[in-house]
Amino acid sequence: MPLTATTNSGARVFAPELERKNQDFFCPFCKAPMSFVDATLKIKHFRHMVKTSCNYETETEEHKNYKYAVYKKLLAIGNENVFIEHPVGKLIADVYWKRSGEPDIAFEIQATNYSISKYEEKIAYYVFRNIVVVYIFVGEDFCNEIRPNVYSLKEIEKRIFHEKKYRDSVIGCYLDGESITIPLFSPKFAKGGDGYCTSRFIMMRALTENMPLNGYLQHVNRYVVARPYFPECSHEAIAYEKHAGKITRYKVVCSVCRKFVKWLPNDEARKLGFDI
Numbered sequence: 001m002p003l004t005a006t007t008n009s010g011a012r013v014f015a016p017e018l019e020r021k022n023q024d025f026f027c028p029f030c031k032a033p034m035s036f037v038d039a040t041l042k043i044k045h046f047r048h049m050v051k052t053s054c055n056y057e058t059e060t061e062e063h064k065n066y067k068y069a070v071y072k073k074l075l076a077i078g079n080e081n082v083f084i085e086h087p088v089g090k091l092i093a094d095v096y097w098k099r100s101g102e103p104d105i106a107f108e109i110q111a112t113n114y115s116i117s118k119y120e121e122k123i124a125y126y127v128f129r130n131i132v133v134v135y136i137f138v139g140e141d142f143c144n145e146i147r148p149n150v151y152s153l154k155e156i157e158k159r160i161f162h163e164k165k166y167r168d169s170v171i172g173c174y175l176d177g178e179s180i181t182i183p184l185f186s187p188k189f190a191k192g193g194d195g196y197c198t199s200r201f202i203m204m205r206a207l208t209e210n211m212p213l214n215g216y217l218q219h220v221n222r223y224v225v226a227r228p229y230f231p232e233c234s235h236e237a238i239a240y241e242k243h244a245g246k247i248t249r250y251k252v253v254c255s256v257c258r259k260f261v262k263w264l265p266n267d268e269a270r271k272l273g274f275d276i
Ligand SMILES: [Zn+2]
Pocket: 027, 028, 029, 030, 031, 032, 048, 052, 054, 055, 056, 057
């Protein structure tokens, strides 16, 4: 359930602070018509008018609440360039923090798990754009404690917290209420087996950090990407990018990693409707 929508004029509006309620609203993600839900017990939001498979409609209540909480908290600690449900190319970041002189940060509030390939597609897309990704895991799907201090981790938790596969480009934490946990896991040794379990982990309490959400956001702001992650790209789709220079011209690039493919001939650019 999105908190933002676009209007006929293309402006983006924010449900909790909506001023004009009687106008048309559209989903920023799939463009379908939406209605405003003037909730009093829950956070005001938008809803698709017609039943849809749009990613936004399946968002849980928990996801929406935490997304709003992170957004408000970032504003409250004095950051101006903070946006909720912010478009980044083909993606929409739950919360996006534009910083000057430092890489931007995309916050992904993760309440439900999905396939690792879907996570990695998103991560690569952000990382190719020099955006730091912060995964904030919330709810029952994650940090699954199966016995006291023994956790069964999802693939994404394993790759972020244990393998550190995305090096410094992606960081993560758990959020419960106002309290953040940055865990350090160690694989659980399986007695009688052939070594370590692949999905059972022990949380190393002494090396696990706890802090309030406030403190975590400040920690994220000071965070430096010393060892960036270099994702692979199979260059499957192309996009066009305007070249910033004295003469207007366009280049054909990979739509994911933005690798240069070729210059777009001017007549083709005109055919595509670009102003040149
Ligand atoms: Zn939609």
